[in-house]
Amino acid sequence: MITVVGTGTGAGAPLLEEVLAGAALVVGGRRHLDAVRLPDGAERVVLGPLAPALDTIAEYVGKELPVLVLASGDPGFFGIVRALAERFGAGRLDVRPGVSSVATAFARIGLPWDDAVVVSAHGRDLRTAVNVCRARPKVAVLTGPGAGPAELGAALLRHGQQVPGSASAGPVAAPAHDSPGPETVSSSASGHPSRGRVLVVARALGSAAERVERVTPAEAAARDWGTDVSVVLCLDETRALGAVRTVAGVPEQPGGWALDEDAFAHRDSMITKFEVRALALARLGPRLGDLVWDVGAGSGSVAVECARLGAAVVAVEKAADGVARVRANARAHGVDVAVVHGAAPEALAGLDDPDAVFVGGGGRELPDIVGACARRARRTVVVTMAALDRVPAARAALTAAGFACDGVLLQASRLAPLPGEVSRLAATNPVFLLWGVRTQAFSKGVDE
Numbered sequence: 001m002i003t004v005v006g007t008g009t010g011a012g013a014p015l016l017e018e019v020l021a022g023a024a025l026v027v028g029g030r031r032h033l034d035a036v037r038l039p040d041g042a043e044r045v046v047l048g049p050l051a052p053a054l055d056t057i058a059e060y061v062g063k064e065l066p067v068l069v070l071a072s073g074d075p076g077f078f079g080i081v082r083a084l085a086e087r088f089g090a091g092r093l094d095v096r097p098g099v100s101s102v103a104t105a106f107a108r109i110g111l112p113w114d115d116a117v118v119v120s121a122h123g124r125d126l127r128t129a130v131n132v133c134r135a136r137p138k139v140a141v142l143t144g145p146g147a148g149p150a151e152l153g154a155a156l157l158r159h160g161q162q163v164p165g166s167a168s169a170g171p172v173a174a175p176a177h178d179s180p181g182p183e184t185v186s187s188s189a190s191g192h193p194s195r196g197r198v199l200v201v202a203r204a205l206g207s208a209a210e211r212v213e214r215v216t217p218a219e220a221a222a223r224d225w226g227t228d229v230s231v232v233l234c235l236d237e238t239r240a241l242g243a244v245r246t247v248a249g250v251p252e253q254p255g256g257w258a259l260d261e262d263a264f265a266h267r268d269s270m271i272t273k274f275e276v277r278a279l280a281l282a283r284l285g286p287r288l289g290d291l292v293w294d295v296g297a298g299s300g301s302v303a304v305e306c307a308r309l310g311a312a313v314v315a316v317e318k319a320a321d322g323v324a325r326v327r328a329n330a331r332a333h334g335v336d337v338a339v340v341h342g343a344a345p346e347a348l349a350g351l352d353d354p355d356a357v358f359v360g361g362g363g364r365e366l367p368d369i370v371g372a373c374a375r376r377a378r379r380t381v382v383v384t385m386a387a388l389d390r391v392p393a394a395r396a397a398l399t400a401a402g403f404a405c406d407g408v409l410l411q412a413s414r415l416a417p418l419p420g421e422v423s424r425l426a427a428t429n430p431v432f433l434l435w436g437v438r439t440q441a442f443s444k445g446v447d448e
């Protein structure tokens with residue numbers, strides 16, 4: 001039998017002493033092992049690479065000798081229970097969980113966490129955790145080397161979740177209009193530029209050295225946090241309490257998408273029509289953990305719909321009135337969209353590489369914009385064009401960047417009323433939708 005005990009934030013000392021007494025092998029992190037007295041004759045294995053430890057456990061299990069594995073908090077929550085169950089079968093495990101670091105951290109600040117999204121950056125690419133933090137108001141990040149509070153704070157600053165130097169307790173101040181470079185502002189459901197995210201860094205939970213601190217992303221990025229970080233909470237404190245939930249964790253999906261044009265503020269019908277938007281969303285495939293760019297955002301209808309589906313989104317728009325509309329539409333639909341006021345491709349330089357890009361509008365500069373986006377996109381680029389003359393150059397830009405291309409001319413006719421309670425078909429303007437899917441391995445973009 002393999003007994004797995006979660007320590008640190010809830011496991012009782014009598015329980016640990018009871019299972020320790022009969023153990024022939026004790027496995028755990030160095031700090032866990034240093035905190036207990038091993039029984040005479042027991043072998044000790046310090047966890048580093050997991051495979052050798054599992055091989056040693058297998059030797060003892062084969063001899064029917066009792067094994068004790070020490071872990072932090074709840075070892076069934078992003079913990080070692082998964083690896084042990086895969087190798088030895090769940091029937092061989094006796095799991096004695098402690099309280100998870102996530103539950104403990106939220107308890108320390110007095111918030112419920114049934115509506116929080118939990119993402120692990122331990123031994124994983126930090127970008128998924130960063131994008132979830134950009135998109136959701138309440139996130140717990142399990143950290144690891146190279147993926148801690150400093151790295152998370154720096155990434156949030158790049159996204160414009162908080163303008164450097166602003167206080168987390170107040171509205172984010174937009175840069176002056178005559179300042180150089182693109183203006184970056186994050187919009188949220190609260191009716192004003194986003195207050196930004198605050199990071200709650202919980203260290204050494206359950207120990208005498210425990211410390212829980214609220215910091216801005218800028219403050220987090222500027223510090224060395226050491227190795228005792230248990231978990232980082234990323235919160236939009238204006239929405240941190242959250243609504244009553246029926247399903248925990250993963251946010252509820254919208255009941256529909258490709259919303260009618262009248263669901264958005266727009267100028268003179270200058271908006272991606274819902275038929276076009278439906279296919280564009282299908283090709284973009286926005287999901288939680290993704291980063292999507294909406295370049296030439298206009299009203300921001302595509303940006304908002306991607307955010308409603310869970311993605312972190314940056315909308316790039318060169319017109320000041322367009323920036324205001326994107327922000328208003330994001331607020332109206334209760335989503336976070338970072339808005340960059342500037343012209344592509346120059347305005348793309350400081351942004352993180354996206355998973356998917358939507359390029360709307362067009363002009364002489366369209367091939368250059370598509371090419372710049374394609375060199376940075378990890379998965380797909382979708383382009384809409386009313387002028388068919390632009391299609392060959394846009395397609396060439398995608399194929400040159402290693403994308404397989406396809407496209408379709410969309411021409412829809414909508415029902416329109418006629419006198420006498422009858423209907424006719426009213427044609428909408430045809431639009432060419434071109435999309436490219438990356439076929440070559442992604443490498444870091446050069447347009448930065």
